Amino acid sequence: MGQSSEKRSESFGQYVTRISAFAAAISGGLLFFEISPDVENLTRKVLGYAIGTWILFAVVPFLFRLGWKHRSQIKWKWLLVIFVVIADHISQRKKNRNQDNEQNGSLSYPLPENETGAAYIPHPEDETKSGVISGSYQQQATGLPDVFNLLPFNPRPHPSHTITKDMAADAIHQALEMSNFNVEEKPQILSVESGPTLQKISFSLPPKVQLSKLVQRKEDLANHLGHSVGFDVDSTPYPSSAAFVIPHAKRAFVYIRDVMDQFIPFAQKSQLPVVFGKSMNGEAILVDLAKLPHLLVAGTTGSGKSVFINALIGSLELVRSPEQVKFVMIDPKMVEFMAYADSPHLLLPVVTDLRRAAFTLQKVVVEMEKRYQTFAAAGVRNIEQYNRNHETPMPYIVVLVDEYADLMLVVKDQVEEAVQRLAQMGRAAGVHLVLGTQRPSVNVITGVIKSNLPSRVAFRLPSPQDFRTVMDGSGPHLLDRGDGVCLFSNGSRQRFQSAAVTGDDNESVAFIKAVSKYWKTRSPSVDMSWSLDEQATENEISEVMASASDQQYEIAQSSLPIQEANSEGDPESQVTHDIHSDLVEVDPESMNVFIGDATSYESAIQVAQKHQGISPLLLQKMLSIDYMTAARMVERMQNEGIVGEIDFDKGMRPWLRAETKETEAELLHRMKLYICKTKTARVGDLQNEFSIRREKVSQLMSKLCEEGMLNSPTSPKVGYTIAWKDDQIDAFLEA
Numbered sequence: 001m002g003q004s005s006e007k008r009s010e011s012f013g014q015y016v017t018r019i020s021a022f023a024a025a026i027s028g029g030l031l032f033f034e035i036s037p038d039v040e041n042l043t044r045k046v047l048g049y050a051i052g053t054w055i056l057f058a059v060v061p062f063l064f065r066l067g068w069k070h071r072s073q074i075k076w077k078w079l080l081v082i083f084v085v086i087a088d089h090i091s092q093r094k095k096n097r098n099q100d101n102e103q104n105g106s107l108s109y110p111l112p113e114n115e116t117g118a119a120y121i122p123h124p125e126d127e128t129k130s131g132v133i134s135g136s137y138q139q140q141a142t143g144l145p146d147v148f149n150l151l152p153f154n155p156r157p158h159p160s161h162t163i164t165k166d167m168a169a170d171a172i173h174q175a176l177e178m179s180n181f182n183v184e185e186k187p188q189i190l191s192v193e194s195g196p197t198l199q200k201i202s203f204s205l206p207p208k209v210q211l212s213k214l215v216q217r218k219e220d221l222a223n224h225l226g227h228s229v230g231f232d233v234d235s236t237p238y239p240s241s242a243a244f245v246i247p248h249a250k251r252a253f254v255y256i257r258d259v260m261d262q263f264i265p266f267a268q269k270s271q272l273p274v275v276f277g278k279s280m281n282g283e284a285i286l287v288d289l290a291k292l293p294h295l296l297v298a299g300t301t302g303s304g305k306s307v308f309i310n311a312l313i314g315s316l317e318l319v320r321s322p323e324q325v326k327f328v329m330i331d332p333k334m335v336e337f338m339a340y341a342d343s344p345h346l347l348l349p350v351v352t353d354l355r356r357a358a359f360t361l362q363k364v365v366v367e368m369e370k371r372y373q374t375f376a377a378a379g380v381r382n383i384e385q386y387n388r389n390h391e392t393p394m395p396y397i398v399v400l401v402d403e404y405a406d407l408m409l410v411v412k413d414q415v416e417e418a419v420q421r422l423a424q425m426g427r428a429a430g431v432h433l434v435l436g437t438q439r440p441s442v443n444v445i446t447g448v449i450k451s452n453l454p455s456r457v458a459f460r461l462p463s464p465q466d467f468r469t470v471m472d473g474s475g476p477h478l479l480d481r482g483d484g485v486c487l488f489s490n491g492s493r494q495r496f497q498s499a500a501v502t503g504d505d506n507e508s509v510a511f512i513k514a515v516s517k518y519w520k521t522r523s524p525s526v527d528m529s530w531s532l533d534e535q536a537t538e539n540e541i542s543e544v545m546a547s548a549s550d551q552q553y554e555i556a557q558s559s560l561p562i563q564e565a566n567s568e569g570d571p572e573s574q575v576t577h578d579i580h581s582d583l584v585e586v587d588p589e590s591m592n593v594f595i596g597d598a599t600s601y602e603s604a605i606q607v608a609q610k611h612q613g614i615s616p617l618l619l620q621k622m623l624s625i626d627y628m629t630a631a632r633m634v635e636r637m638q639n640e641g642i643v644g645e646i647d648f649d650k651g652m653r654p655w656l657r658a659e660t661k662e663t664e665a666e667l668l669h670r671m672k673l674y675i676c677k678t679k680t681a682r683v684g685d686l687q688n689e690f691s692i693r694r695e696k697v698s699q700l701m702s703k704l705c706e707e708g709m710l711n712s713p714t715s716p717k718v719g720y721t722i723a724w725k726d727d728q729i730d731a732f733l734e735a
């Protein structure tokens with residue numbers, strides 16, 4: 001009986017040992033193939049349990065049997081001492097870890113050991129007025145700001161081996177030959193750059209091989225090089241050369257922790273510092289979101305869009321207190337931003353309802369308008385100047401939308417209008433947009449959005465057409481997990497590996513919670529959170545949104561064809577002329593500019609007249625234009641004597657131009673003089689010269705045609721021409 005139970009426990013032990021050996025082998029294999037950080041973490045855990053089980057069921061019984069056999073020779077006293085020392089060591093380690101967790105917000109992942117025990121300690125009182133990081137950190141020895149200690153470590157900071165020049169020359173030679181290029185010699189390799197995901201091999205183009213041909217046969221080359229995904233052909237700074245971009249066999253990840261040495265000084269001199277990732281040659285890409293000033297992020301599911309946006313939020317939360325930056329998060333899917341529910345950086349709870357999302361965006365527009373009023377009262381132009389002159393900084397607001405396509409499908413009109421206004425005017429007010437989408441169709445990424453969000457990031461997308469919609473051009477086959485292309489407003493475009501706080505979802509949630517806890521203990525006094533219902537009344541929103549639509553309506557009306565004469569009422573509306581003929585003198589390429597500039601200036605004058613004065617802020621608000629354009633128009637109005645010097649009490653330049661008493665005949669005479677002197681009859685020039693409405697100019701020009709001074713436009717390209725001969729012009733001028 002005793003023997004059979006011993007046998008049974010032995011076979012159970014063997015059984016368990018075999019299972020754990022099997023589990024260890026599988027997890028070891030999975031670790032070797034580096035499938036993803038998620039799988040990696042799981043396999044590490046399984047490996048740990050397997051080894052633990054093996055120790056428990058194989059090693060411990062073996063040692064026990066061995067000890068029992070030689071029990072007469074064992075020095076029990078020494079064994080006890082060793083046991084006590086080990087137990088003490090284990091309990092001490094456990095205690096230290098608990099203390100660390102306590103300090104750092106109960107992380108579920110181990111904190112890095114701080115060798116010197118020292119850290120930069122952020123002091124809210126040290127905040128610089130420029131709104132830079134919560135203080136000049138007090139450096140104690142070589143530590144980090146303690147909030148940075150919350151960042152997880154990168155399990156895979158380095159890629160697998162970079163290809164050597166010799167191997168590259170062989171591989172490229174072979175691929176060129178197999179793709180039907182006539183190459184006699186191996187190409188000369190000029191450089192091999194290695195980043196976290198890719199390596200870029202630059203080589204001299206063999207005779208008769210052109211870069212454009214390589215691009216054409218990209219797919220073939222990719223197949224022959226064994227990299228059908230991720231391969232690209234690129235240009236290089238070297239003459240007569242090309243580059244092949246090839247993914248690493250095993251790529252590295254970029255964690256924020258990896259670049260914090262560069263990020264901390266960068267954060268000191270920027271407003272909204274974020275870690276984008278690393279470039280193809282492994283350099284950190286650090287970006288000031290305030291300068292972008294908005295961002296569109298597109299990527300299909302699994303491409304790394306959410307990890308990137310989380311890295312962006314994480315970067316800001318690390319270096320900006322809740323008093324300095326506030327987030328508005330819109331998450332219709334209720335997946336991405338829910339982990340931030342407790343964050344003190346939130347201006348209002350995460351918005352998940354689509355209609356409420358539209359309302360929220362409009363509310364942000366109201367906030368932006370209020371800020372402009374505050375700036376006007378304080379005599380400053382933007383948030384930077386305001387924060388420089390004020391003790392309590394005005395927080396930047398970053399609006400994050402997880403799935404912009406969902407919003408556009410349901411509440412397109414409200415959303416697009418609000419997004420357009422925020423994109424056009426948000427920057428000076430410290431309001432910035434980050435719009436994410438999985439579905440970058442033309443219905444979602446409309447012309448309006450694209451023209452207002454020139455900075456964009458594309459991760460892997462379902463089709464080349466989608467990539468084109470986002471980036472306005474073709475691009476490489478991108479890999480999953482953060483291989484992306486970024487495009488900045490200055491037109492520069494580059495491939496990059498996106499940064500992550502961590503690639504592990506659980507670790508990510510733990511980090512977000514820890515950072516929230518960190519800031520809650522440090523900035524408990526100021527509660528700036530919004531209550532959407534209290535502060536943003538429907539009236540307030542509709543008032544602000546309507547002021548724009550009225551104005552846009554006026555502008556739209558002024559450029560519509562006017563077909564019927566109206567013999568009564570406003571003489572200016574007595575127009576018999578199709579306004580399209582005014583535009584015919586303009587080259588179609590420049591038409592937009594022409595219509596925009598001339599019409600806007602005329603509208604600006606109307607705004608000034610209506611309000612009996614003007615300020616850039618008022619103009620900016622009424623015409624939905626950027627501050628600089630508004631300021632330039634105001635300056636022009638002042639130079640032309642339409643408005644006067646600034647009246648500081650009213651915060652405006654008063655309207656000066658008396659209503660014109662000039663009769664139509666006098667105005668016609670002045671126009672004739674102008675045409676004779678300048679020998680031009682362009683509607684735009686006359687409109688600018690006389691500061692009168694486009695319709696009025698058209699009406700007068702029709703009269704001049706009737707008088708025989710001008711010829712009517714004959715084709716869409718040719719505008720009015722002068723019919724008078726030179727001697728008629730001279731005679732008129734002499735008279």
Ligand SMILES: Nc1ncnc2c1ncn2[C@@H]1O[C@H](COP(=O)(O)OP(=O)(O)OP(=O)(O)O)[C@@H](O)[C@H]1O
Pocket residue numbers: 036037038253254299300301302303304305306307308438480481482497498499500502503504505
């Ligand atoms: N930059 C990165 N570094 C490391 N791992 C990454 C990175 N980006 C993505 N991953 C890995 O890829 C997985 C999917 O990424 P992510 O959740 O960001 O996809 P997504 O594009 O947002 O898709 P969805 O819209 O379906 O959420 C992550 O869980 C993570 O394991």
